[in-house]
Amino acid sequence: MKALAAIGRAFLALLEGIGRLALFAALAISHILRPPFYPRVLLRQMVDIGYYSLPVVALTTLFSGMVLALQSHTGFARFSAEGAVAGVVSLAITRELAPVLAGLMVAGRVGASMAAELGTMRVTEQIDALSTLSTDPMKYLVAPRLLAGFTMLPLLVLVGDVIGIFGGYIVGIYKLDFAPAAYIDQTWRFVEIHDVTTGLVKAAAFGFLVSLMGCYHGYRSQGGAQGVGRAATDAVVSSAILILVFNYIITELFFAK
Amino acid sequence: MNNPDEPKLRIRGLCKAFGAKSVLRGVDLDARAGESVVIIGGSGTGKSVTIKCVLGLVEPDSGSILVDGIESVGLRGAAREAVTARMGMLFQGGALFDSLSVWENVAFGLVAAGQKSRREAKPVALDTLARVGLGPEVGELMPAELSGGMQKRVALARVIAANPDIVFFDEPTTGLDPIMADVINDLIVQCVRELGATALSITHDMVSARKIADRIAMLHDGQIVWSGPVSEVDRCDNAYVDQFIHARASGPIRMAVRR
Numbered sequence: 001m002k003a004l005a006a007i008g009r010a011f012l013a014l015l016e017g018i019g020r021l022a023l024f025a026a027l028a029i030s031h032i033l034r035p036p037f038y039p040r041v042l043l044r045q046m047v048d049i050g051y052y053s054l055p056v057v058a059l060t061t062l063f064s065g066m067v068l069a070l071q072s073h074t075g076f077a078r079f080s081a082e083g084a085v086a087g088v089v090s091l092a093i094t095r096e097l098a099p100v101l102a103g104l105m106v107a108g109r110v111g112a113s114m115a116a117e118l119g120t121m122r123v124t125e126q127i128d129a130l131s132t133l134s135t136d137p138m139k140y141l142v143a144p145r146l147l148a149g150f151t152m153l154p155l156l157v158l159v160g161d162v163i164g165i166f167g168g169y170i171v172g173i174y175k176l177d178f179a180p181a182a183y184i185d186q187t188w189r190f191v192e193i194h195d196v197t198t199g200l201v202k203a204a205a206f207g208f209l210v211s212l213m214g215c216y217h218g219y220r221s222q223g224g225a226q227g228v229g230r231a232a233t234d235a236v237v238s239s240a241i242l243i244l245v246f247n248y249i250i251t252e253l254f255f256a257k
Numbered sequence: 258m259n260n261p262d263e264p265k266l267r268i269r270g271l272c273k274a275f276g277a278k279s280v281l282r283g284v285d286l287d288a289r290a291g292e293s294v295v296i297i298g299g300s301g302t303g304k305s306v307t308i309k310c311v312l313g314l315v316e317p318d319s320g321s322i323l324v325d326g327i328e329s330v331g332l333r334g335a336a337r338e339a340v341t342a343r344m345g346m347l348f349q350g351g352a353l354f355d356s357l358s359v360w361e362n363v364a365f366g367l368v369a370a371g372q373k374s375r376r377e378a379k380p381v382a383l384d385t386l387a388r389v390g391l392g393p394e395v396g397e398l399m400p401a402e403l404s405g406g407m408q409k410r411v412a413l414a415r416v417i418a419a420n421p422d423i424v425f426f427d428e429p430t431t432g433l434d435p436i437m438a439d440v441i442n443d444l445i446v447q448c449v450r451e452l453g454a455t456a457l458s459i460t461h462d463m464v465s466a467r468k469i470a471d472r473i474a475m476l477h478d479g480q481i482v483w484s485g486p487v488s489e490v491d492r493c494d495n496a497y498v499d500q501f502i503h504a505r506a507s508g509p510i511r512m513a514v515r516r
Contacts, residue, residue, distance in 0.1 A: 034369075107494070122425075125348045125349070125350060125352040126352045127347065128309070128312075129352035129353075129354070131312070131313070131314060132341060133311055133365050133415075133419070134369045134419075
């Protein structure tokens with residue numbers, strides 16, 4: 001009976017956590033939609049998430065595209081189907097790799113720093129101080145971060161798409177001896193607008209999730225430096241898992257027949 | 258509403274528990290308009306929680322908090338904001354926003370409440386910094402570049418910039434050397450007088466309490482065990498107060514060594 005009780009307690013705690021997160025998200029979304037808005041804070045977050053994540057996302061997608069070209073070439077060479085390399089690289093990058101890898105990299109970079117920043121603000125009473133200065137902390141701190149994550153990750157992924165395909169192109173041309181015109185032609189013929197837009201929808205969802213988990217764990221952190229550290233870890237781990245789960249769900253929604 | 262006999266702030270039967278731990282067990286406290294009340298008491302007796310309940314940062318389990326005769330417990334949204342907008346709080350660690358410069362910190366309340374634009378608020382912020390003895394060059398620094406005493410002054414400037422009716426000071430001299438502590442005490446007395454505000458402070462620093470208080474209330478185990486004018490604190494026959502102000506380890510107050 002004790003084992004059953006323990007399982008029950010863990011399950012109830014899980015449900016309680018999901019409920020708390022859902023309430024937090026709903027409240028944050030309602031603050032995104034209602035004035036006052038804080039354009040300066042929003043702009044700053046957009047620059048932080050969008051602009052400063054560019055190098056990380058660019059490097060990740062560049063090398064992913066390069067590896068993908070090499071791997072698919074060795075695979076397809078067995079069936080004399082080397083011509084499909086360009087198509088495989090572009091489809092894999094736009095549909096899956098750019099959104100998922102950019103999401104994971106931003107989760108590590110931005111999610112952790114959001115959780116640490118908000119967590120430090122919580123333990124140093126800065127969040128309480130906001131409340132005493134006629135400012136709702138959910139509106140001032142959380143809403144701009146969620147909106148910035150939601151809007152900036154698709155832009156990052158769009159750049160990542162181009163760079164990833166370019167990575168495949170470099171390997172294709174200089175290593176695998178494809179003709180540049182033929183490679184580009186293959187890419188154009190394979191990629192449809194639908195492939196790119198589904199990737200961007202995923203990116204928007206992942207951006208929202210990363211910011212949500214960063215804010216949620218940071219906002220609720222307690223217990224000094226250790227609590228802030230735990231919040232940062234929880235934010236990264238939970239957003240990484242959620243990105244992979246939602247990647248499947250969104251793929252299923254768009255591509256399942 | 259503004260009956261002169263009615264206290265600015267009236268707390269009755271305030272109770273708050275965190276889980277199984279009961280922190281406040283029926284706190285009763287009054288503060289008249291323009292009066293400076295200091296709550297003294299050991300660590301963990303519920304001093305901070307009392308103030309946070311008044312500010313609406315912590316929801317009390319039961320009890321009543323009347324501000325100008327209006328019940329503030331349970332207020333939400335715009336009604337709560339209207340009450341909070343008339344209050345200012347100096348946090349123990351200053352709680353300055355470290356992503357904003359000093360003048361932006363001081364101007365924050367004015368801009369947030371929509372009283373002033375950023376451009377209009379800057380000269381007001383610099384004036385307010387001058388009132389706490391800081392030059393305009395400090396306004397451009399970031400909080401992390403300031404010493405502890407300067408951070409406290411900036412935090413005090415942020416409190417008084419919005420001209421609050423009621424101000425709260427959470428251990429204003431903690432972590433400061435005796436001279437800087439005295440400077441902060443003087444500034445508090447001067448600023449509260451200039452604002453004509455009601456002040457509610459918590460401290461365990463008796464030097465500070467004697468300096469800034471009109472009236473002292475002793476909180477022990479979640480209840481006010483004594484309250485009276487500052488002049489009577491040495492003559493009262495309350496054993497708790499006697500032990501506290503003379504800093505004796507033996508007496509009715511038993512410090513929780515292990516929690």
